[in-house]
Amino acid sequence: MPSPFEGLLPRYDAVVIGAGLGGMTAANNLAKFGRKVLLLEHHYQLGGLATFFKRAGGHVFDISLHGFPHGMIKSTRRYWTKDISDRIHQLKDVRFINPDFDVRTTFDREDFTRILIEKFRLPAETVEAFFAHLRAMNYYDNDPRTTRELFEQFFPGRPDVQRLLLEPIAYANGSTLDDPAITFGIVFSNFMSKGVFIFQGGTDLMIGLMTAEMKANGVDVRRNVLVEKVHVGKDASGRRRVVGVKLRGTRLGEEAEVACSAVISNANIKDTVLRIGGEESFDPAFVEEARRVRVNTSSCQVYMGVREGETIPHIGDLVFTSEARPFSSHELVDFHTTSRTYSVYYPDTRPHTKTPRYAVVTSVNQKWDDWAGLSAADYAKHKARVIEESFRGLEKFIPDIRSKVDHAEAATPRTVNRYVRHVGGTSFGTKFEGLKVSMGLPEQVGGFYHAGSVGIIMSGWLGTINYGVIVSAKADAYLRDPDAGPIGEAAASAGL
Ligand SMILES: Cc1cc2nc3c(=O)[nH]c(=O)nc-3n(C[C@H](O)[C@H](O)[C@H](O)COP(=O)(O)OP(=O)(O)OC[C@H]3O[C@@H](n4cnc5c(N)ncnc54)[C@H](O)[C@@H]3O)c2cc1C
Numbered sequence: 001m002p003s004p005f006e007g008l009l010p011r012y013d014a015v016v017i018g019a020g021l022g023g024m025t026a027a028n029n030l031a032k033f034g035r036k037v038l039l040l041e042h043h044y045q046l047g048g049l050a051t052f053f054k055r056a057g058g059h060v061f062d063i064s065l066h067g068f069p070h071g072m073i074k075s076t077r078r079y080w081t082k083d084i085s086d087r088i089h090q091l092k093d094v095r096f097i098n099p100d101f102d103v104r105t106t107f108d109r110e111d112f113t114r115i116l117i118e119k120f121r122l123p124a125e126t127v128e129a130f131f132a133h134l135r136a137m138n139y140y141d142n143d144p145r146t147t148r149e150l151f152e153q154f155f156p157g158r159p160d161v162q163r164l165l166l167e168p169i170a171y172a173n174g175s176t177l178d179d180p181a182i183t184f185g186i187v188f189s190n191f192m193s194k195g196v197f198i199f200q201g202g203t204d205l206m207i208g209l210m211t212a213e214m215k216a217n218g219v220d221v222r223r224n225v226l227v228e229k230v231h232v233g234k235d236a237s238g239r240r241r242v243v244g245v246k247l248r249g250t251r252l253g254e255e256a257e258v259a260c261s262a263v264i265s266n267a268n269i270k271d272t273v274l275r276i277g278g279e280e281s282f283d284p285a286f287v288e289e290a291r292r293v294r295v296n297t298s299s300c301q302v303y304m305g306v307r308e309g310e311t312i313p314h315i316g317d318l319v320f321t322s323e324a325r326p327f328s329s330h331e332l333v334d335f336h337t338t339s340r341t342y343s344v345y346y347p348d349t350r351p352h353t354k355t356p357r358y359a360v361v362t363s364v365n366q367k368w369d370d371w372a373g374l375s376a377a378d379y380a381k382h383k384a385r386v387i388e389e390s391f392r393g394l395e396k397f398i399p400d401i402r403s404k405v406d407h408a409e410a411a412t413p414r415t416v417n418r419y420v421r422h423v424g425g426t427s428f429g430t431k432f433e434g435l436k437v438s439m440g441l442p443e444q445v446g447g448f449y450h451a452g453s454v455g456i457i458m459s460g461w462l463g464t465i466n467y468g469v470i471v472s473a474k475a476d477a478y479l480r481d482p483d484a485g486p487i488g489e490a491a492a493s494a495g496l
Contacts, residue, residue, distance in 0.1 A: 004249050010302040011259040012220070012477055013036040015245050016266065017227040017276065020048025020420070020460055022451040023266030024210055025079055026467030026475070027169045031217040033476045038258060039219050042226040042250050046211055048420050049265065049427065050461060055407050059305035060350070061359060062203045063411075064427075066343045067091055067172070067318055068461040070194035073377040075465050084199075084209050091196045095316035096167070100160040104316065105166070108195040130154045131192070137185040147184040149171045163327035167320055171341050171363060173456045173463075174296035174428035175323045176329035183432055183456035184371040190462065196318065211330055230263050232281040232445050238315075240281060241482065242447035244302040248415075261482070262447040264476045266468075268422045269293060269430055269438045269454050282444045286437070293434045296423035296456065297333050298413030300366050303392040305407035306358035312404060315397040318343055335370040335382075337401065340393055360401075362390040370412045383410040428460070429453025442474065446482055449475050 016027040019041035043053050055145050062342045070090075077085035094107040105111045109131060112241040114129045120133065133154070137143070147166065155161040162177070166184065169175055170190070175183045176298050183426060214221055229246040244259040265272040273290035282290075305313055323338035324331040327469065341363045347356035374382060387410050394401045413425030422429075435455025441448050451471035453459035458467040477484065 001251060003254060004222050005254065005256045007259065008222070008256060009036070009220070012036045013260065014038070014262040014264060014475055015040065015227070015258060015260045016264045017230075017272075018042075018266030018420075018452070019046040019221070019223075020266045020452060020464060021050050021171070022453070022464035022468040022471075023264065024214060025465045026264045026266070026449075026472040027080060027219045027221075027471055028210070028214045028217055029472035030065045030325070030476060031214065031219045033318075033472070034229070035476065035479060037219045038260070039221045040225040040245075040247065041221075041223050041226050041417060042421065044223050045207075046221070046223065047207040049415050049416070050203060051207060055305060057305060057406055057408075058308055058355075058357065059203060059303075059359065059407050060357075061206055061303040061361065062345070063301070065198060065203050066341070066363065066459070067094075067196035067198055068077060069190035070197055071190055072197060072465070075462060075469070079465065079469050080210060081213055084206060086211075086305060087200045087206070088197050089200045090194070090318035091316070092439050093316045093318075094168070094196055095319045096164065098163065098167075098318065098322040098327070100163055103164070106195050107191060108488070109192040112192060116161070119393075120158070120164070120444075122155070122161070123259070124289070134185045134189045134192075137189075138184055139182055139186070141182075143180070143182060145181045146178050147175065147181045150181040150184070150378070152179070159326040166329070167322070167332070167339070170329065170365060171320070171331055174365065174426075174461050175456050176332075178329070179456060180432050183232070187460065187463075188456050190428040197347070198317075200349065200394050201352065205350075205352075211415070216432065226250050227265075227267075227276060228462070229279050231257075231264070231446060232277070232448070235446075240299070240445045242445060260481055262449065263476055264449045264451050264471055266450075266452045267449050268295070268426065269452065270295065271421065273437065273441070277441075277445065277448065286440065286444050289433075290437050292308045293369075294431040295385060295424040295426040295434075296428040296430060296453075296459075297365050298368050298371075298416055299411075299427045299438055300364040300386050300413070301411045302362040302387050303407070303409055303411070304360045304362070304390070304394075304401075304405045306360070306404050307406040308355055308357065311356070312344075312358050312398050312401065313361075314346065315342075315344060317346075319397070321393055333365045334369050335366070337364060337366075340364045340390060342394060342397075360394060360405075362393070366413055368413045368417075370424075371425075379412075381416070383412060386410050386412075426453075428456065428463050430455060431457070432456060436441060442478065446474070447478055
């Protein structure tokens with residue numbers, strides 16, 4: 001087995017820790033700026049949560065290819081390639097089935113306006129005023145109001161409307177009624193601009209294209225390498241600065257040290273500060289702030305592969321189902337929740353495959369604490385339960401689904417934690433306060449940056465790609481002049 005350190009240079013301009021979408025975008029951008037970049041991923045596969053896995057029977061499963069906003073077309077065209085951007089296409093059949101309503105939609109502003117007026121009998125002026133309010137929302141307004149308060153202002157006493165608005169966003173970024181309204185507002189508005197989109201060709205193709213692009217731009221990509229520590233030194237004026245990283249191969253345990261002037265961490269922000277950076281590298285107050293950051297909820301997923309040659313009917317692209325009444329953010333993440341979303345992958349997801357293939361992935365939002373402490377026997381029992389519940393729910397749409405599926409398996413919060421190392425197996429990074437800690441990192445240690453899911457806003461495929469762009473520009477400015485002040489918040493907001 002070749003060492004992951006073969007041919008490693010002793011020094012790079014920048015080291016990127018983790019090859020999620022945020023890390024890969026930052027690495028690629030820095031390389032395009034002419035920087036010598038080393039990208040290190042502890043897993044054997046790139047993509048982080050935006051990845052895939054294969055199983056016998058010709059099955060390929062996507063972990064997080066369920067839907068993202070239209071903005072991905074622009075971001076991938078600008079910061080990746082036209083080829084990647086051109087493969088993004090719209091999912092036109094988003095479906096909601098629950099005790100409050102049964103709705104099919106293209107999930108854009110025009111269609112939602114129609115549904116809210118015609119089906120939910122809301123006055124047109126209220127709907128228009130709500131969208132106008134969302135459009136005017138700004139991160140820098142520091143508005144402390146919650147999503148619950150926002151909904152009460154526009155749709156008082158209408159849990160059915162609240163469900164229509166929040167349920168899909170809770171699946172997209174883990175936000176709840178009690179999070180700041182901006183976290184709902186920005187992500188919901190992003191989707192409402194033009195609907196829900198997906199990468200045609202599958203995550204395997206996308207990550208392959210991104211890897212080729214990074215390599216063409218000169219990024220030195222290494223897998224199976226864990227970054228254990230970022231070394232921090234002090235310059236002549238006593239300012240803390242990044243000086244290098246300590247690495248460990250995940251297969252054979254071999255160690256290496258690399259010098260660098262900047263580090264961008266795509267690892268979870270708590271892990272970045274408390275473990276990889278190390279408490280001794282920061283002001284105690286900053287460490288305390290990082291410790292107080294709450295991580296978002298996690299997920300269970302059930303991957304169902306339809307046997308080669310079998311077909312399933314069109315039941316919608318993204319089907320949000322629930323038996324809960326009324327809608328509640330708590331029920332949505334309960335261990336025994338009845339809320340689950342089916343992402344149905346028809347043959348046009350991977351049009352290049354020789355025979356048409358179908359798969360269904362069920363997503364359930366879950367809490368780490370419910371899964372973390374289970375014994376091996378209970379863990380296996382509850383995984384089996386989640387698979388069974390997923391089949392039972394799907395049988396309402398496709399009665400003979402069991403006979404068509406020849407592979408089914410479940411992933412849990414523990415799976416997320418194992419593969420991407422996120423604290424609490426978080427699927428969507430941290431709650432709102434994580435953004436401040438992430439942005440404050442370079443003020444603590446010169447050259448130390450974070451690009452990854454934080455603050456709910458900077459999460460999801462689009463959020464993390466955009467954050468990678470912003471942070472790579474900051475790191476490049478630092479490499480040009482380590483003594484210049486940090487880039488202003490106004491400049492950073494350009495990419496929000
Ligand atoms: C089940 C599920 C469904 C989702 N569905 C959607 C969706 O439909 N649409 C959407 O937009 N978003 C979705 N998301 C969220 C989205 O996938 C993530 O927000 C996004 O991919 C996170 O990207 P990231 O850049 O923050 O890094 P991550 O993907 O979290 O990657 C971080 C990387 O860093 C690596 N790493 C960590 N520590 C180290 C270390 N010390 N050394 C080396 N490597 C390290 C990890 O292995 C990982 O590869 C979903 C997430 C989940 C879990």
